[in-house]
Amino acid sequence: MPQEREFPTDGPSASPDRDRPDLQADCGSCFGLCCVALPFAASADFAVNKDAGQPCTNLQADFRCGIHTRLRESGFPGCTVFDCFGAGQKVSQITFGGQDWRQAPDTARQMFDVFPVMRQLHELLRYLTEALTLPAARPIHSELRNALNDTDRLTRGSAETLAQVDVAALRDDINALLLRTSELARADVPGRKRNHRGADLIGAKLKGADLRGANLRGAYLIAADLGNADLRAADLIGADFRDTDLSGADLTGTLFLTQPQLNAAKGDATTKLPPTLTRPAHW
Incomplete structure (x- = not known):
């Protein structure tokens, strides 16, 4: 052992x-x-x-x-x-x-x-x-x-x-x-923080949304548009990112984001990633 x-x-x-x-x-x-x-x-x-x-x-x-x-x-x-x-x-x-x-x-x-x-x-x-x-x-x-x-x-x-x-x-x-x-x-994030824990956001139009410090734990974001959204300090544990558009989104400082979640999503060269994760080859 x-x-x-x-x-x-x-x-x-x-x-x-x-x-x-x-x-x-x-x-x-x-x-x-x-x-x-x-x-x-x-x-x-x-x-x-x-x-x-x-x-x-x-x-x-x-x-x-x-x-x-x-x-x-x-x-x-x-x-x-x-x-x-x-x-x-x-x-x-x-x-x-x-x-x-x-x-x-x-x-x-x-x-x-x-x-x-x-x-x-x-x-x-x-x-x-x-x-x-x-x-x-x-x-x-x-x-x-x-x-x-x-x-x-x-x-x-x-x-x-x-x-x-x-x-x-x-x-x-x-x-x-x-x-x-x-x-x-997330306590130090200024302003009112959105609570979308477990929410059905399938196909949601959230382009450019301010989601700093948001609670997105377990949210269904399948095919949602998060282009240019600000997700800094957002809690993303268990969020479903299948076919989610993350083009231009800021994901730096997010909480509990994993490589499989990124791999399931769509993004581009302008998507800002945490330094510990890798830009998927298919983006």
Whole structure:
């Protein structure tokens, strides 16, 4: 069992991507788990149906995707917006000790069942790590740090232990901390801050909107027009950005924005991004 670690926190220069490379997908160290363990249905996101536990027909013998460089044009844009946050290599190399499901088919089902649990735990680790980089959240840094270390400890347990994790309860507890983090971080934003938490904003016309410090947690922004909108310090955790127009929008300083959310959206060269995220190739 790897040695448990305590994670550093403070510093405005810290970032969940630079300081926690284990929260970034390393497909070369994974046994193609996202291409096998998870189901998908024929839709605008996937060209075919696939059951959980069934390998995608594009998965090669070396666990790499045979159409990785042309996923969108091949009818699999859904694959381009998925991120395991490093869960794939954790399950492959730590939970199952580097033994893949093809070599040990008797462990395949257990590996496939554990992967979605690990993915959710790693997503929580990613948010907690970001929360600990925010100076405004210092009043609750000790609580955030404890939650992060406890969650990381869970990810290093056995497959049997992981299968028993009550992820829903854990998410509720950590979400309460993240909400407090958000409130602290947005408190200094001047003016009246919009509350669109969980709102249906599908196709909304928000071009040029002042959304500084807004609460957009879990908002449905599918195909919304956010061109030239100011989203600085907005809480974007769980917001659905599929086909959202972010052309010219200012996303610097946003809270809990992830690469998959950006990958699902539309933007351009004038979209301002946080330094820890990458401009999608299809923009």
